[in-house]
Structure formats: C-alpha cells, structure tokens
Amino acid sequence: MLYREAGQFKTSYPADQAIFTIKQDRWFFALLMLAAFVGIPLVATDYLYTALIIPFLCMALAALGLNILTGYCGQVSLGTGAFMGVGAVAAWNLAFRVPELNLLVVLVLAGLVAAAVGVIFGLPSLRIKGFYLAVATLAAQFFLPWLFTKVGWFTNHNSSGVITVPRMTLFGWEINTPMEKYLFALGVVTILALAAKNLVRSNPGRRWMAIRDMDIAAEIIGIRPIVAKLSAFAVSSFFIGIAGALYLFVYLGSAEPDGFNINLSFQALFMIIIGGLGSILGSFLGAFFILLVPIFLTRVPPLIGLDMSTAAIAHTEVMVFGALIVFFLIVEPHGLARLWQIAKEKLRIWPFPY
Amino acid sequence: MTATAKKLGDVMLRVENISLSFGGVKALTDISFDIREHEILAIIGPNGAGKSSMLNCINGFYHPQQGSITFRGQTRSRMKPHEAASQGIARTFQNIALFKGMSTLDNIMSGRMLKMHSGIIASAFYKGPAEREQIAHRAFCEKIIDFLEIEAIRKIPVGRLPYGLQKRVELGRALAAEPTLLLLDEPMAGMNLEEKQDMCRFILDVNDEFGTTICLIEHDMGVVMDISDRVVVLDYGRKIGDGPPDEVKHNQEVIDAYLGVQH
C-alpha cells in the first residue's frame, strides 16, 4: 500500500544488488536509524537502557553471530555463551593489561581471539553434522568457563574471580552514563550488522548457504567444506566474541566467567529460532522478543491483579520459552523475519492478495 | 544441423579398469573407456547398471578400489570432488541438487565460486574489490541466464520452481563454472516432451557454442541417439558396448541387456 515501485528501475548491477532496492525501504531504514541514534536518547530512561535496550543490543549481536553459523551455514552450536565469555575475558585482559589500547582495537582483538577459539571447536564440524555437532559444542560450553575460573591469570588472580571493567574512553570520549554506553554499543552493532549483511550477500554467504542447503552439491561445484565451515565458525565467533565483550563492558560492568553459561547459549539459540534462521533482521527481532518476555511476565501479572512469586515467574518464563520455540518451529519455522517479509510483500502488492 | 557435424578432438579423459564396490557389493567391474575433446558421450544401461556410480568416480565423489582415471594427462587415484571441480569438471544430478534457499541467480553465481576470490574482509566491506568482483561475475551469469532463457525466474527462490525449470537452473549452475567436461546425470528425467526438446537444444548449444565436452546419462533412447556422438553401455557394472549410436543400437549384447535376457 505504501509502496510506489513503478519507475524504480535499475540501470546498473550495483543498483540492482543494493541492500535496499526500493526507495520506500531506504526511507524507512533512514527513519529507523534516526530514531535509534537521536530519538531513543531523547526519550529513554536509565532503567530502559539497562533493563532492555543495552542487553538487547548485546544479545542481538550474539544472536547475529550464531545466526551466521546456524542460520546461514546450518551448523548448530550450543557454545554461544562460552564464546561470549572468551570475548569478554579477552577484552578485559587486553584493556586491563594494555590500558593505552584503543577501545575499538580491544573489541576487534577480542573478537579475533574468540574467532580463533571458535575455529578450534569448529574442527569437529568437518567430520560430524547436525546434533552431533551440537553436542560437540557443549564441550566448549563446559570447558571454557571452567578454564577461565581455574586458571587465575585470566582474572588476574582475583580471589573472587570477578573481573571489573576499567573506565572506558573512546578518542577522549568518556563512556559512563547508560546513554553513552548505549550509543557506543549501537555504533558497534550497526557497523557489524552491516558487515554481516555484506558477508551474506556475497561469496562467503553463498558458500555457507550452499553448505547448509546441500553440502554434497556444494563440494561438487568446488566449495571446500573445510573453508566454508571453519570460516563460518570464525566469523560467527568473532561477532559473538565482540558481543560478549560488549555484554561485559557496557551491560554487566563486572562479572564472573561462570556467568557465560549454557543458559546464554540457549537464549541466543531461541532468539534466532524465533527471530528467523538465516536472517540478519531476524536476529534483532528475536533478541528483542526474547528479552521482552521476562519483562512482560514480571510486569503484566500484577497489572491484571494476580501476583506471582519470583520463582513462579522464573518457572513460567522457562515454560513460555519452551512453548514459544515449539510454536514457532511448527507455525513459522522462519520466524518473525518471515512474518515481517510476508507483511511487506502484502503491502507491495496491495490491494491484491497475491 | 546436428552435433555430429563437428570433428572430434583427442582423448580428454581416460578411464582404465575401474572397479568399485560398496562393502562387498560390486557397483563397477573393470570399466575402461575414454572421452574425447568436444564430443557428447552418452552412458546408457538398465537401472542399477552403475551409471551414476561411474559419474561419481569421474568427479571424485567415489573412489574406485582399482583402476585409474586420467584427466588431461594427469592420473589420479583419490581426489576430492572440489578438486575435480577446480580441474574443470562440472556436473548435474539425477535428483536435483540445487540450493533451495537461494534464488536462481544466486545458485548460478555459486557455480562461479571457484572463480571468485574476494575473502571475508573484502566481502565484509563489500564496496570496492568485492563489489567489482560480484558485478563482473553477475554479468557472466546473466549471459547464462539469457542463454538458458530463464530471465523471468531470475530472482525467484529455486524451491518454488517447477521441476523442469529447476533442471535448467542446475545446468546453469554447472555452466557457470565454464567447465571443460560437463557431466549430466539424467538431464531429462521426468520432463515432458517440450521440456526435453529445450534441454536437448541447450545441451547441443553448449557443446556447440562453448565447445564443452559432455558426458551424459540418459534413459530416453530417442534423445541419446539424437544428440550423442558416442555411446557407452553398462550392464550390471560391466561395459557391454561402446561406439557410435547406430552401431551400438545393433549390438546383440546391448539388445539382450535391454530386453532383460537372463545372465
């Protein structure tokens, strides 16, 4: 209904292969960015930042990373939490031991460390598939946090095993208030999301999807599984690692490596299942959705006058997650992203049904 | 004008005494034949004669226990499919093996993977070298799309396409690699007459315009006799015939095999 596409023809391949080929979409995205960078800072409260928006950004980035591995390359991983941990611990150590290092450099290096670890734990994917691999990644999930706790060096032999983030500055910009942290995180996530989009629409993405859709055919047209899979693990872990670093730096502030446990892994997995496997947008939608549920559960029952114990809420939350996963897998395996896409198609051909 | 009009080059691929078995079950027994430059060679035979296994050996998906395959002078015993691909051997499958999640264009683009080199970093930035590469190869793939007359389905996910078109897209993906040897596993299986005619036309055009050597498996004898320069007949994993179509047609053993005479 809102679309007026007639006359928006493409006279060059760059134009035809742009991320947003329709003018109306470009406007929409521009508005979205405006809202994110200007609108939210104007209206959001500190509670909103810390309770929803900042964790949303971090988890969305983690989900994005997992989506590259699972959604695009078809390799299931239950090790997301652990790789976030790697990123966080690496970033903390870098920031702590080399204070003069630029914050962005810290993040990138942390990401690279995570990528390296990811590749190591990705090796089994060359021999095994599907849930075998899922189990294998559990090894990472249980081994790495243990490693960080047991080997004191990682936490600088802190007796409590807690690592606390030093003050953050970026090119002289002090990042203290929630809003500043938000803007910093937003910047990082935006850039990485764009990078991810670029990856999946060019060679690497095609390589991954080929492996996902039919690995035999992929190999026969000359795609080397080892390259495809390990690159997916590397890139995915890179994103997840940075997500972990952000999670620690702009969200938690201080944490124990144990915190990066299997629950985070499952949370990320749920985000991409509900958001949409194989969709950048889906990672964000999913993250938002999953983070809203608990808030919803804590807020709504009182409103409708029934009070639940925190335990009860916790349990219901777990239940709801489980139910939602099954529901989405049955009703819309491609998640919210597909629903969004369908809605968009409807608008494009309005008033026609098809 | 038919493909037989052109002159054939010298041997491109030589198969020598290939034997292949899966846990005791013999799929191929002591097969030898060769494929010449620019020819269209058809491998025929009753079901379970080992035709697909033969192709799988040639492009390195199976590894024969005995025998050797010599492609363009280099002999190899074990090699991986992607290595075969990088040597210029492309193929299509009996039951379509397209990437269902991708559009027609992306499927064909993926066929050019071997020719595209921009890595993770470049691709992440996209603008610059990666984009230029994409454009260059897009242009090539568009020529294939035009050649196969599938403009109308360029951006449709292949999962939604009718069978006949999917076969065509798969051929497109194979062509995108600019192969020197093209293996087609039953390119016309399950097609109606019109689709078959188109497919024949495309196969001949490919062989003709690009001089691509083609080795195909086909059941439709009419088609085989029409388009192939030479026919190799397999039966129960053994080679029972090899020669020009009409010669093979009158080979007694072949006739028996097709009439199902007891062995």
Next chain:
Amino acid sequence: MRTRVRTSHQGGGVLGNQGQITPGFRPVSETGHGTDSQAGVDQAGVDSAGRDTIPKYLLHNALHRRDRPAMREKDLGIWQSWNWGEVAGQVRHMASGLAQAGLRRGDKVAIIGDNRPMLYWSLAAIQALGAVPVPIYQESVAEEVQYVVDHAEARFAIAENQEQVDKLLGMRERLPRLDLIIYTDPRGLRHYHQPGLRDMAGILADGRQHAETHPDFLETEIAKGQGGDLALICYTSGTTGRPKGVMLSHDNVVRSANMAIAFDRINENDEILAYLPLAWVGDNFISYAEATIAGFCVNCPESGETVLTDLREIGPTYFFAPPRIFENLLTTVMIRMEDASAIKRGLFKYFIALARRVGRPILEGKPVGLADRLLYGLGEVLVYGPLKNVLGMNRLRLAYTAGEAIGPDIFDFFRALGINLKQLYGQTECTVYLCMHTDDDVLPDTVGKPAPGVEVRIDDKTGEVMFRSPGVFVGYYKNPEATDEAKTPDGWVHSGDAGVFADNGHLRIIDRAKDVGRLNNGALFAPKYIENKLKFFPQIKEAVAFGDARDFVACFVNIDLGAVGSWAERNGIAYTSYADLAARPEVYDMVRGCIETVNRDLASDSSMADSQIKRFLVLHKELDADDGELTRTRKVRRRIIADRYAEIIEALYSDRKSIAVDAKITFEDGRTGSFKANLAVADAQSFATPAPTTLRKAG
C-alpha cells in the same frame, strides 16, 4: 529443434502476443500547417524549423540532448541504457557500415524482429542513407515474409535472430532481389555459412572504421534527405486480398508527429514501453518518430513473457494499447480481487464506486464537492495509488486506446482511477492521427474531434468517413489502382469506415462502410455499432442487428451462458440447457433491460435515434463458427445468418408474438441433430431524442 522458440514459463502475460492487434486499427494523422500548430509545436519544446526528416532530428538530439536517456532495453538483468549521443554514434556506424555493404539511396530494406534497440537504430540508419525501411511483423509465416520482401523489392533484410533468418533463407530462391541478410543476434547461427548472410557486429565494425576516415559521412548523407522523400513503407494486412504497402514520406511522419507532440504536450521527460509490433505504424510512429522528435526515452522489454513486469518496473508516462489489453487488465484486476480478504474487497468496492462517481470529473477538472475530493484523496492512498502501482501506471500522464470500440465500463474504470486514457481514430494511410480526445473532453463512445489541420467529412450517400490533409500517404507501393480507389482526384481519402458526427462535434466510428445500410426512412443503419453496444453487457455474448431496407431495427441476442447462468442460480431460476435458459421470461426481461439502456443511449444522439431496437428475440442456440455462422475470429457472417434464419427474421418484422423453430445443431462429434423450440418475440421500449442526463449511463 534448433530454432530459438521462447518457451513461456509464466503462462502468457496479459500483454502477451501482440501481433493480432493491427487488423481493425489503421491510424492516420496529419499535422496542421500554418501558424497555430507552429505555436503548439514551440510549446512542445520541439523546434521543427528546417528539420524535415527524422534523421535530422536525431542529429539535433545528438547535439542538444547528448546525455539524456534515449533508449533502454531490459537485458542481462538490468536496463541497459543509451543516451542520444550513443544512439547517434550507433546509427553513424550502422549507416556507414550499410553504405559499405552497398546500400544505396532509394533501396528498400526489410526489417523483421522484436522491439530491439538495434532494429530501431537500423530505421534511422537506413533513412539517413535515403533508403526506405520496410518493417515486417515478427510472427508472420515464411510465405507472408516472402511476399512482402519480394513485393517491396528489398535488397537488404535486417533480421533479429535465427528464427527470422531461417524464414528468409527458406525463401531465398524465391527472393532473387534480396542481396544481403543481416542478423543482430548471432545465437545459433555460427554454422550458417550461406553467402549474403552477415552479422550486424561486422557491419558496425566496418562502419566504425569507415566513420574514422569519413567523420562527416552521416551528416552529409542526412543533409541530402528532404521532406518529400519516402520515409517508410508499411504493409497493412488488408481484410481482403494481399497486404498493401502504404508509402509514407518524411513530411507525413514529421508533421504528424509534431502535431501529436504539441497536442498532448509530449516532451523529452516522457517514458514509453515499446512492446507493440515494430512493423505496426503506431509503434513505428510513437517509439521511433515521436521519440526522436520529442526526444523522450523508449524502453524495450526483456522478452514476451516479462512485458508485465517490465511495464511495472519502468512505469511509463505515455502508454498506447488496444482495447483488448485494457479489458484483460481490468479482468485480471477483478479476478485477483475475488480472492482478497473481505475487508480489502469491501474497501475496493467502496472506493471504486466512489471513483466511478467523482473520478472522471476530478480528472477533467470539473467541480466536485469537497467531501468527495477528500474521500477520493483517501482512496488514492488506499486503493487507486497501490492499484496503479501494481499495474505500473502510477506515473502515467497520457494513455491512448484505438483500433476497436472500447467498452464504456472499461474505459470509465481507468479514467476513474485518474489515468488520462483517451481514444483516437486514424489509419496507416495518414500516419496515425485523424481525430482524438482532448484531455478535458472525453467520451467513451467517440474518438474525439478532428485533429488540428485535418479535414473530415461524412459522405452523405455512403456514410463513409472521408479525410483530407496535405500529409496524406503518398500512395500504395506498386499499386496505382488501389491508390486511385482510395484517393479522390480532389485529394479526399476514403477511410473505409462509416462514421457520424455526434451533436457535440465528436466523431463516432460506427462500422465498416460496406456493412452500413439504410432504414426505409433513410436513416443510417450501422449494425456493428449497435451490436457492440449490446455486447458490452457481460450477459450478452453475441448480437445480430437487422434494419437495412426495413422500417425499424430488430435483433437476435445470444446470452452468455456463464454470466447469465450464474445470475440465474443467484436468483433461483432453474434451467436445463442453453435453449431452456434462453427461453425464460426472466432472461427476456433482463435482455430487454439491456436493450432499453442501449436505446436510451442511441436516443441521446439525433443521428442514431432511429437505430433504436424495437423488437428482439433471444436465440435458442449459440451462433457457432462450426455452423459457419461466425468466422473463426468470431465475426458475424451476416449473409449466412440472413438466409438460415430467414423465417425468424420475418417473425421479427411481423406482429407475431412467437415462432416455432426446428433448429439444426452440430454436436461436438460432428453429428448433426435438430430440436423443436418456440421462440418468443419481444418488444423493447424506445425513447425520444434529447435525454442528455442519461448520456453516460451506458453499461
């Protein structure tokens, strides 16, 4: 097996298969000479001073519009574009190349193929050399091609692809004068080694070289051309006998084009989609002559089955289509809406109804209440806008239909959406325009007033439309007899169509002249005109009107079993067969309703008032091509019907209330049988002449 047949993947689009539209449409036009139209020309931003041939305009564009888009083609996935500078360059090379290949002034060159830039450029290149292009319909069979190429004495032929080349080669020995065949798409032709067959690429290469050594070759050649020279020979597939080659001079084309451009303020910012056959004078005129003179951009679709998509992508501002296409578009819209959700359908119904009420007044700048304007605005957002968008029409500034009568319902629908759809009348013999609607004065059943500088009169004996204008076609090629038949000594041309001027000065084309008769009171009787009006009702499938040498008009009606059948079910009317349904009194009442609507409409116009239908009957069997009552193209065979149904016709003119018939029918399997039926003969009310308020109610 090797010829390149495009297989349809998408199940032919609405616009698929265009060749058939030409019969019936034989446009004409003529530019007003003198200052008034000159002024108009200036408004149009086109300065015709000194430029009397199209190639001269091309050079002009190359200078003054160098970087503006001139042509696009959807090829290899994107819209490949050429600006005027590049087009001129292509033409320069092609002209040089053709000259090198031996093309001389006055030679004829056959052009056969789809709407491809290369072919449009070849038109210019050929004309630049003073040779004459002879475009041929791309789907003509080899024999037809052979006839035209041979009759035109073409020395060169430019063929798009293998398919066309095969036709020409197949007829080679019957084409002694054909020296050279040039193909533009080499696909599948690599093994063709016949002499006198060349790739356009080669011609262009030669041309490039030659152009380097002779930089001003093109300019000098073009300068040699004059307005009087032949610009084009269009073969019109005449309804009877061999096609005739209509010779048009540059004057004809240039002046007609300038007039049309001024008339509709066409300018260099317009966009069109060139999808109608290149060989049809209309496309040649709009996509080549007008485009070059006004300097707007022509877009060539990717292939037959992508025309709809391409139309949507381009979103042209100027669109020409025969009624059938608008009809198909409307049908698909309605069918697709059927499956929409109830809300959407409700929305759609409401706003379309609104548009039908206030859409046209708003479009024509007539006064409309504020409330309605606001509602219409809302409708634009919710329905009209999106709808036009999906149809690729939301940039449309000017749309024409012509060739046959268009259903008022269809016509109104598009205008109600705010699309400036108009009709024109013309024929090849005067380069496209005779009469056309002005933006603010549009009627569904007329073709508007004579264009500036065109004289039109109705022959009072035959009722035939006659026209005169300095730009009338030069003559039929190698056919002086036909030319003399068509042209009177004092310069009037027989259009072959019968028409009347409505009271408001609009011309109304009513029938082919030879079918028109007279009532006993001397009033004009045009059966097809009346029958068309009836057939616009979905319930009525066929109608045959009688009245020549009678006291009044009467008619047979065939109901549409589909439409009336479902209507009957909705109204709980049981029926066993067509004959049974046809005989139901309810059906008679319904048909009477339709007829009286038509009568009201006829009454509204003095010249037609006498043609009101007094008596009718619903025929017990469907008129059928298998029984020889219709042609294969479903045209009524009047003579056969006249004697097969003689006694029924008599009954119409007697005062009998019914007649028993013994009908002969042919079954599917070819056996013939017969059955008895008793046909009611019914009367229909007729009306007194001026009833202006009901004017627009038809349909």
Next chain:
Amino acid sequence: MAFFLEVLIGGLMAGVMYSLVALGFVLIFKASGVFNFAQGAMVLFAALFFVGFIELGLSVWLALPLTVLVMVALAWAVERLVLRHLVNQEGIILFMATIGVSYFLDGFGQSIWGSNVRQLDIGLPTDPIFLMDGDILIQAFDLWAALVAGSLLVALVLFQRTSVGRALRAVADDHQAAQSVGIPLNTIWIIVWSIAGLVALVAGVMWGSKLGVQPAIVSLALKALPVLILGGFTSIPGAIIGGLIIGAGEKLAEIYIGPFFGGGIENWFAYVLALGFLLIRPQGLFGERIIERV
C-alpha cells in the same frame, strides 16, 4: 591399587546412571530418528511427579503407576502437540523442538512441584559394602542401581523381540516399512516416547534417591550426550558401555588429573573425551556407518 579399583568401581556405578538416561535417547532416536534433547528434562519431570505423589502421602506402589500414567500422558501430548506437526522436517528442526520441550517440562514440573531439593527414599539399602577385606568401599545403593539398570536392559532387549519391538525397529529403518507392519506411525511414536518416559522414570528415581530430586538433575542428564557420542546413537549396548566408560573415565580423571588443574574437570571431561572420540570415529563405537549417495 585398591584405591584405583574403588574409584573405578565408583565411576562405573555413576556410569550406570548415565546409561539409564542415554537409553532413553537411544530408544527414541532408533525408532523415530528424533534426537530427544528433552530426555534429561523428562528424568527430572518423572522424578518430580513421583516424589510429589509420595509427599502427597501416597505409597510408593501407588505413586509409581500414577507417575507411569503421567509419563504416558506426556508421550501422548508430545506426539499430539509437537511431533505430528513436524513429521517430515529435517532432524535438526526436531532437535530444536525437543529443546523447547525440554524447557517446557523443566518449567512446568517446577511450577507444579517447586524447585527446592527433595529427599527421595524408596527404601533401597544405603549401607556401604566392603570388598577385598575392607580395602574397597562401595555403596550398596550403587549395586542396586546397577541391578535395576541391568534388569531394565534385559527387559528392553526382550521387548525388542516382541512384534511391537520389531515394528519399532522397522520404523527406524524406514517409515513405509512401519506402515506395512500395520501399526500407525503416531501410535508407534506414542509407544516409544512412553517407554522412554518409563526409562526416564527409573533414572529419575535412581538419581533422585542418590542426590535428591533437584533441577540440577537436568544438567547431570546432559552427560548422557557424550555417552551417546561414544556409544553411538542407535545402539543400546553402546549406551550402556559408553555410560560406563564416561563414568569411570571422568572419575579417574578427576582423581588423577584433576589436581593439576585445581579440580572440577568432571564438568567437561566427558564432553572433551567425546569430542576427541568424534574425530576418530564419528559414528560412535556401535553406530552404523552412513554411506552418502547422490
């Protein structure tokens, strides 16, 4: 030496418990090709209901059949609400679905019975037994557990011989075959999941009476996954032996290697062991090799 044996036996005994959980996985995977991630949650679920019923004052012999009913109902519900709608989806989707189920059961069980640790005593002797004149100490309970596991195994093997059992194996091979056996696929699934439910119940009772019924059981049950990788997804003996290896392996590792890393390697040793093993023999000790065709 004696100490080593004691550790070894202790480990093997723990392994038996893993095997109990792994059995459930194998049954379902063999019959329906579904990798049932929820098996662990089912163990807790069963245990919670069992202990819950007992706390309501029911006798063990009443609580047991009731819990059995619950597990059958659960199997039915899973088939009805989940499997049936995902029939011909890829395994990976079903796998994720079972993760969902696992979460649901986890939350559901706890929101009914709460999440505090419950003691469960079904009257198994807990007094230590001394072997080799007191050098080696083992828990009688562990022996009982081993006994139960053994008998369960026997029961299952016998069950495989029955017509239903054969039908199940047929399904494993291909679904058409199953139809030909004459048992509708859905019924078969219900049966399989019920049996898996029973196994879960047994495991739950065992775990419960060993460590008390608590949510931690779920994560303990995750240990069954490496067991499967070791033993192969389709082999019942594999599950048992894999369990024993893992159990013994991690205990020994904890005692003899752990100290060098400051202990706690039990948590991951099993996985890393399995991981290493995957690289050598992806199909597990007893799993069949998969030949890929094109």
